Structures are given as C-alpha cells and as structure tokens.
Amino acid sequence: MRHDFLDRYSRQDTPTHRASAEAKLTCGLAVVALTVAAPLDALPYFVALASALVAVALAARIPLNYLGVRLLWMEPFVLGVGVLTLLQPQGWKVFLGIVVKSTLSLVTMAVLANTTPFAEILRVLRRIRLPALLVTTLALMYRYLFVLVDEAERMQRARVARTFDRRRLYSWKMLATVLGQLFVRSTERAERIYSAMLARGWK
Amino acid sequence: MHIPDGFLDLPTALATGAMASAGVGVALWQAKRTLPARRVPLLGVTAAFVFAAQMLNFPVAAGTSGHLVGGVLAAALLGPSAAVIVMTCVLVLQCFLFQDGGASALGANIFNMAIVGGAGGYAIYASTRRFAGGLRGVVFGAAFAGWCSTVLAAVCCAGELALSGRVAWRVVFPAMAGVHMLIGLGEGIITALIVVAVARARPELVDVRAEITRPGQVLALGLIAALGLALFVSPFACEWPDGLEKVAAKLGFEHFVSEKPMMPSPLPEYGLPGVKGAWVTPLVGMAGTLMAFALAFVLARVLTPKKEI
Numbered sequence: 222m223r224h225d226f227l228d229r230y231s232r233q234d235t236p237t238h239r240a241s242a243e244a245k246l247t248c249g250l251a252v253v254a255l256t257v258a259a260p261l262d263a264l265p266y267f268v269a270l271a272s273a274l275v276a277v278a279l280a281a282r283i284p285l286n287y288l289g290v291r292l293l294w295m296e297p298f299v300l301g302v303g304v305l306t307l308l309q310p311q312g313w314k315v316f317l318g319i320v321v322k323s324t325l326s327l328v329t330m331a332v333l334a335n336t337t338p339f340a341e342i343l344r345v346l347r348r349i350r351l352p353a354l355l356v357t358t359l360a361l362m363y364r365y366l367f368v369l370v371d372e373a374e375r376m377q378r379a380r381v382a383r384t385f386d387r388r389r390l391y392s393w394k395m396l397a398t399v400l401g402q403l404f405v406r407s408t409e410r411a412e413r414i415y416s417a418m419l420a421r422g423w424k
Numbered sequence: 425m426h427i428p429d430g431f432l433d434l435p436t437a438l439a440t441g442a443m444a445s446a447g448v449g450v451a452l453w454q455a456k457r458t459l460p461a462r463r464v465p466l467l468g469v470t471a472a473f474v475f476a477a478q479m480l481n482f483p484v485a486a487g488t489s490g491h492l493v494g495g496v497l498a499a500a501l502l503g504p505s506a507a508v509i510v511m512t513c514v515l516v517l518q519c520f521l522f523q524d525g526g527a528s529a530l531g532a533n534i535f536n537m538a539i540v541g542g543a544g545g546y547a548i549y550a551s552t553r554r555f556a557g558g559l560r561g562v563v564f565g566a567a568f569a570g571w572c573s574t575v576l577a578a579v580c581c582a583g584e585l586a587l588s589g590r591v592a593w594r595v596v597f598p599a600m601a602g603v604h605m606l607i608g609l610g611e612g613i614i615t616a617l618i619v620v621a622v623a624r625a626r627p628e629l630v631d632v633r634a635e636i637t638r639p640g641q642v643l644a645l646g647l648i649a650a651l652g653l654a655l656f657v658s659p660f661a662c663e664w665p666d667g668l669e670k671v672a673a674k675l676g677f678e679h680f681v682s683e684k685p686m687m688p689s690p691l692p693e694y695g696l697p698g699v700k701g702a703w704v705t706p707l708v709g710m711a712g713t714l715m716a717f718a719l720a721f722v723l724a725r726v727l728t729p730k731k732e733i
Contacts, residue, residue, distance in 0.1 A: 227521040250527055257528045295523050299428045319430045319715045326429030330523045352452045361468020369476040399557045400477050401621025405652050407473040412464040
C-alpha cells in the first residue's frame with residue numbers, strides 16, 4: 222500500500238501548499254458552510270465555485286483525474302442517500318440541488334486535504350485548544366493507520382495464499398479471525414508505543 | 425450511514441454539532457479521570473484499527489459487500505468513553521482525508537455513530553450480556569448490541585435528514601430502518617466473531633468478569649444519546665403519520681413534504697400490506713428486534729465452547 226493513498230498531493234511545494242493551514246482550513250470550512258446554506262437553485266454560485274475549485278486544483282498541481290477518481294469513489298454514497306429525495310413530489314429538483322451541493326462540498330474537502338498535510342491540521346487543532354487527548358489520539362491514529370492497513374493486507378494476502386475456499390460463511394469467519402488477530406497485534410503495538418513514548422520523555 | 429454535505433440544513437447541523445460536542449466532551453472528561461496513562465496510545469492505535477477494519481469488505485449477497493462500523497466492538501473491548509473518543513477520531517479522519525461524511529454533517533455523524541452507536545451500544549451490551557454467563561454472555565451482548573446500535577444510529581440519521589426537510593420522514597424512516605435492520609445483522613455477526621477471535625488469542629483482553637465500569641459513566645453518555653434521540657426522532661414518532669407535517673409547517677418547509685407516498689413499496693409505510701393502523705410499525709420493529717435477539721443467542725451458543733475454561 223502506498224503510504225499516501227489518502228492525501229497523495231498534500232506534500233507538494235506550490236504557493237497553495239505554502240499558504241497557512243489556518244487560512245486554508247477556515248476557507249475550506251467556510252466554503253462548505255456557504256454551499257450547504259445556499260438555496261437549491263443557486264446556479265451562478267455553483268458554477269462560480271466549481272470553476273474556482275478547478276482553478277485552485279490546477280494551481281496546486283493536483284491532477285483533475287485524481288479528483289475525478291476520488292469523486293467516483295464517494296459519489297455512490299451521495300447518490301444512495303439522494304435517491305430517497307426522489308420518492309416525493311418535485312423530488313428531482315431537491316435531488317439535483319442536493320447532489321450538486323454534496324459534490325461541490327466533497328471536492329472542496331478533497332482539495333483541502335490535498336493541499337494541507339494532516340500534521341498541519343493537527344497543529345491548528347492544537348492551537349485552537351482542542352483537548353490534548355483528542356489531538357494525541359488523532360495524531361497516533363494518522364501515524365499508525367498506514368502501518369495497520371499494511372498489516373491487514375499482509376494478513377489477507379497470507380490467508381489468500383494458503384486457502385482457496387470462497388464460501389460466504391467461511392470468508393466471514395476468516396475476516397473475523399484476521400480482524401481479531403489485527404486487534405491483538407494492535408494492542409501489543411500500543412504497549413510497545415507506550416514504552417517508546419515514555420523512553421522519549423512523554424508525560 | 426455517513427451523511428454527506430448538503431443533506432442537513434444549518435439548524436440541524438448546528439444542533440447535532442452541539443450534541444456531539446457535549447457527548448465527546450463528557451467522554452474526554454471521563455477518560456481524563458479514569459483512563460490510565462498507558463492506555464492513551466491504545467486509543468490511537470484502536471482508532472487506526474477501526475479505520476483499517478472498515479476498509480476490509482466482506483461479501484453479503486448478490487455481489488454487494490459490507491464492512492464493520494466498529495462502535496460496539498470498541499465499546500466492548502475498551503469501554504464506553506474510550507469508544508466514543510475512538511469513533512470520533514475515526515469519523516474526523518474519514519471526513520478530512522477520505523471525504524467520507526461531510527464536514528457540515530460531522531457533528532451528526534459523530535452523534536449517530538460515536539455516541540449513539542458507541543456509548544448507546546455499550547449500554548445495550550452491558551445490560552444484555554447478563555442473559556448468559558462468561559464469554560457466552562459477552563458474545564451474545566456484542567452481537568445484539570451490534571445490531572441495535574446500527575438500527576438506532578440509522579433511525580437517528582433518518583430523524584436528522586427528515587428534520588432538515590430534505591426527505592420526508594415517511595420515506596426516509598422505513599428506508600433507513602429497513603436497510604439497516606439487515607446491515608445490522610452483519611455488524612452483529614462480525615462483531616461477535618471478532619470478539620471470539622480476540623478471546624481465543626488473548627483471553628485477558630476480553631474481560632468476561634468485568635462488571636459494568638461505573639454506572640455513572642454510562643449514565644452521562646446514555647443521557648446525551650437519549651436526549652439526542654428525543655430531539656431528532658421524537659418529533660416524528662409521537663404523532664405518527666402527521667408529525668413531520670406539523671414540524672414542517674412550524675419551520676416553514678411544508679412544500680417539501682409529500683402528500684402521499686409516491687411509490688407502492690412492498691411494505692408500504694413500513695408495515696405489512698393489508699394491515700392498517702399505527703401499531704403495525706412498532707410491531708415490525710419488535711419482530712425484528714426479537715429475531716436479532718434470537719440470532720444473537722444462537723450465535724453465542726455456536727461460537728463459544730460448551731465448557732468455560
């Protein structure tokens with residue numbers, strides 16, 4: 222697994238990436254809030270926002286097809302909930318409006334994530350005095366996420382290499398064993414991390 | 425169940441955000457007082473574990489696949505306040521890096537999946553595992569709580585969507601509750617299987633004799649979950665068919681509300697065809713709950729060895 226599959230382009234060096242994380246975070250969240258609050262038929266605003274997002278993505282050298290693929294991944298969830306609005310009169314208007322709003326917010330967040338390294342976001346969260354336990358947990362989670370995803374993949378691969386039974390019940394049981402084992406390894410890792418943290422003067 | 429941006433209006437987003445902050449605040453305060461320092465890294469690593477676990481899909485039926493949500497699993501293995509923190513971190517990271525769940529709906533998602541799903545799930549787990557002793561009780565509680573927490577979180581989610589006036593309650597409630605009554609089965613089974621797998625490898629991690637950690641801890645978080653349910657769901661539940669219209673008229677978005685159901689669904693209005701009356705919906709809900717209860721019981725019997733070691 223590539224270690225940057227979540228925010229692949231967040232560590233580039235462009236003026237957008239160099240801008241302060243505080244400003245980008247505030248800006249991104251404000252744009253999302255504005256989009257959510259906008260009326261369903263605010264077409265000029267949607268068009269303006271879409272072109273602004275494309276401009277920022279180009280300026281930050283985030284390939285548009287990467288954003289497109291990200292969008293394809295996430296759009297089914299938007300459509301899944303959105304379909305419910307179709308079941309009422311005039312539903313398609315609500316549906317179109319909501320899907321456009323959702324998609325624009327999604328792209329906004331994707332651009333934000335790919336122009337701001339998560340470490341910078343953590344620094345901002347610490348600066349606005351978010352409780353230390355929450356920030357520590359987020360930081361450790363981001364750090365070990367890739368390690369555990371790798372570990373899970375290794376275990377899955379080992380399992381696939383050794384068994385070839387694809388019955389459903391069997392695969393559930395195998396998945397549970399893999400996950401249970403992953404949890405056990407995670408707790409052991411956490412114990413080692415704690416010793417390492419103490420050794421480096423954490424308190 | 426992650427609500428994307430745009431589905432909640434600002435008042436609902438703010439209200440759910442306030443409830444979520446209250447719940448997470450209580451959990452953090454409790455964790456600060458009761459969590460030993462050596463468990464702090466465990467929270468972060470467990471959060472990473474839940475994130476990784478959510479990326480592994482298991483086949484369900486007809487080519488679809490599901491994945492673990494993990495609120496009850498974290499609650500059963502770490503306790504309620506730790507579970508709320510873990511799930512909150514998972515949701516924050518998913519929102520920022522994965523764009524799974526909108527930034528404006530983050531409060532709602534944290535409330536549904538971390539507080540209702542995690543702490544509420546823990547309350548159900550802690551009270552139902554007494555029906556059987558030892559590991560069997562733990563497995564039974566985890567399976568049943570896994571189902572309940574999924575359905576409860578879905579109902580909460582439906583309430584928030586309806587309160588925002590985008591989707592009518594009579595459309596969104598049966599859809600969300602019905603689908604998640606099925607998804608919940610998967611969550612319950614997988615949670616139970618993982619608990620058993622952990623108990624096999626490291627029995628001391630699944631403490632079968634541990635009593636419910638400080639009733640007050642569950643009470644405070646449970647209170648917030650209940651308050652949220654009252655706030656987001658009860659406006660629709662009390663006056664069954666007309667609740668939404670009333671709220672809609674009061675808040676001024678009645679034009680969104682449908683007059684009659686648009687599509688004849690196989691179970692119209694979440695009830696059995698041909699049977700009329702407001703009592704049908706609770707009846708279907710109750711039948712589902714009893715079935716999940718029975719399933720959890722069977723699961724606990726099948727998965728645990730006959731004799732406790």
